[in-house]
């Protein structure tokens with residue numbers, strides 16, 4: 470068995486893994502990225518539409534173009550192991566040992582002082598949403614369809630219905646239309662879309678694809694291949710089957726949510742947050758296991774890659790501080806208040822600048838994010854419009870908390886008014 474030793478191991482070579490590794494390398498530490506695919510880039514490589522990098526590069530790039538800039542940045546000073554999957558991480562006496570399996574080179578043991586988890590997320594499938602009916606061919610997740618069309622050059626069907634209005638489904642509605650297919654409808658159970666507003670406009674409205682809000686696909690039918698779906702409106706919280714109508718189709722694409730990929734994290738003893746399905750992290754993005762950090766979609770599902778890169782760079786910087794044994798003197802608990810689903814990270818270091826990401830629970834115009842320290846207002850941030858599908862980011866700095874009475878058990882609460 471081959472054995473390698475680095476200061477830092479990064480698991481996953483998508484946007485998050487690459488940004489974290491660059492930060493560690495730039496501080497003079499040795500770092501390896503282990504990636505199960507044969508190239509770096511992660512999910513970006515199949516996202517050939519534009520809309521990436523507006524914050525990071527102040528340009529509108531496609532996913533592969535965005536990935537390429539980071540891939541170029543990783544070519545020197547970072548060890549890259551592609552075609553290798555990390556199958557287990559052990560943590561004994563502060564040292565981390567990872568077992569990496571490759572079909573080409575067998576098992577490699579990587580020893581490191583710190584680990585960054587950057588494994589991204591996976592799609593929820595038909596089993597997760599339990600749509601009744603038969604089990605014909607032609608039912609697949611929108612991300613898989615995206616890979617088939619954009620990377621393998623295969624069109625998975627001609628007459629398409631999309632279940633769920635998440636961003637991947639919306640992007641695929643437009644992509645399948647461009648590929649010559651007919652997208653008959655996007656069906657969304659919630660009374661509001663799950664994807665970004667810009668994707669509703671650019672991917673559905675511009676192509677006159679109907680979006681049925683407050684509707685479910687109540688049945689999938691077909692013998693060998695899908696032949697139709699039944700669609701039922703949701704009225705006052707439950708399906709009204711009297712109003713069910715059928716849409717003939719040969720393909721159903723599911724865009725019903727993403728789940729952070731944390732089997733490896735759980736095996737390593739990392740505690741998982743039931744709200745986000747990602748690791749619980751402190752102000753440094755360090756998980757419940759000392760020296761194991763997390764960033765990107767493995768931590769919580771992000772809507773923009775710019776946020777992933779920013780968060781991962783910060784994780785890399787905190788790893789460097791960890792290696793230098795620079796720890797925050799204290800960390801305050803951060804909790805979601807009114808109308809907020811979650812805020813990450815769940816801790817705040819009052820001695821520095823902290824950046825937070827949060828998801829609202831409500832759709833609201835003229836909203837205000839209100840940040841309080843032990844019930845005393847610290848900051849207000851105005852937002853013209855908020856909705857659950859759009860992440861909100863904000864900062865709490867040392868200056869915001871200066872001259873406040875801070876106890877060790879003080880709590881920062883973030884609410885929306």
Ligand SMILES: Cc1cc2nc3c(=O)[nH]c(=O)nc-3n(C[C@H](O)[C@H](O)[C@H](O)COP(=O)(O)OP(=O)(O)OC[C@H]3O[C@@H](n4cnc5c(N)ncnc54)[C@H](O)[C@@H]3O)c2cc1C
Nearest residue numbers: 481483484485505511512520554555588589765766773774
């Ligand atoms: C369809 C779609 C459209 C999008 N559109 C936009 C957009 O228009 N604009 C925008 O800004 N953002 C967009 N995003 C969001 C953005 O692309 C993602 O949030 C971001 O790229 C995720 O980066 P990541 O590194 O966290 O995860 P990923 O890119 O998923 O990378 C994770 C990597 O880890 C690897 N891995 C997992 N487990 C292991 C293991 N055990 N061992 C080794 N390797 C492992 C995987 O192979 C993968 O390469 C879109 C996302 C999708 C899916």
